[in-house]
Amino acid sequence: MKETFYTVRAPLDARIALLADLHEDSGQDILASLRAQKPDLIAVAGDLIMVRRPEHTVYKMESVPQVLGLLAACTEIAPVFVSLGNHERLLCERDLEMIRSTGVTLLDDAYVQHGPFVIGGLTSFSRRDYQDVKKRWYPDALYPKSSNEKEALLPQPDVSWLNAFAKQEGFKILLSHHPEYYFLQYPFLADLPIDLVLSGHAHGGQVRLFRALFAPGQGLFPKYTEGVFAGPHGSLVITKGCGNSRSRGVPRLFNPPETVYIDLRK
Ligand SMILES: [Fe+2]
Numbered sequence: 001m002k003e004t005f006y007t008v009r010a011p012l013d014a015r016i017a018l019l020a021d022l023h024e025d026s027g028q029d030i031l032a033s034l035r036a037q038k039p040d041l042i043a044v045a046g047d048l049i050m051v052r053r054p055e056h057t058v059y060k061m062e063s064v065p066q067v068l069g070l071l072a073a074c075t076e077i078a079p080v081f082v083s084l085g086n087h088e089r090l091l092c093e094r095d096l097e098m099i100r101s102t103g104v105t106l107l108d109d110a111y112v113q114h115g116p117f118v119i120g121g122l123t124s125f126s127r128r129d130y131q132d133v134k135k136r137w138y139p140d141a142l143y144p145k146s147s148n149e150k151e152a153l154l155p156q157p158d159v160s161w162l163n164a165f166a167k168q169e170g171f172k173i174l175l176s177h178h179p180e181y182y183f184l185q186y187p188f189l190a191d192l193p194i195d196l197v198l199s200g201h202a203h204g205g206q207v208r209l210f211r212a213l214f215a216p217g218q219g220l221f222p223k224y225t226e227g228v229f230a231g232p233h234g235s236l237v238i239t240k241g242c243g244n245s246r247s248r249g250v251p252r253l254f255n256p257p258e259t260v261y262i263d264l265r266k
Contacts, residue, residue, distance in 0.1 A: 020200025021241030046085025
């Protein structure tokens with residue numbers, strides 16, 4: 001597990017840990033890193049799980065106890081805030097309750113005040129699509145097979161709450177699993193007065209050969225796969241992801257997982 005440190009100018013000093021794309025990893029090395037680095041808060045920007053439907057258990061989150069265990073262990077280190085990525089699209093209400101029961105604050109298109117911070121979580125458009133199709137065509141199925149985006153009525157994330165979030169007093173942090181929402185795709189989060197947007201999803205370009213070769217949502221030779229990017233109002237920080245998920249069908253070639261620490265400095 002690589003540790004990556006970034007410094008971002010802010011009106012206050014704090015250390016934020018950024019995790020994303022765990023993809024069902026139990027994260028024991030992540031916990032060791034968090035215990036050593038002592039962040040003030042832990043942001044988990046989506047894709048805790050793989051979207052595969054559970055085989056032997058009723059609920060998806062019951063099939064990944066290691067993920068619930070990792071979240072619970074993280075809450076003993078610092079307050080934890082979780083947003084939902086594209087792989088969380090199939091989760092039902094009971095699954096979300098199980099995530100909350102670990103002690104984390106789940107931000108499903110919502111925000112909360114936390115000390116000097118206002119922390120929001122923008123849910124992946126993919127979840128909106130899937131849940132919309134499920135409600136419309138498969139109301140009785142727990143995890144219907146179809147997530148056919150062509151059938152979906154609402155192919156965008158729910159941005160209806162973002163203006164209210166952006167008007168809040170305090171240092172605003174938005175967990176947005178998709179980095180492409182910042183500069184590339186509607187809505188352009190860079191246009192909103194948000195101090196810090198935290199993303200994952202691109203897996204550092206998945207395959208790297210001198211540079212990132214591909215990222216979901218950005219295609220070939222993606223620009224936004226890791227690092228800090230300055231916007232007109234704040235910054236975007238993207239992690240390459242911290243799940244060692246080669247064995248789970250998500251390739252990582254020449255591209256080790258990382259835990260990112262963002263030091264806010266006056
Ligand atoms: Fe993702």
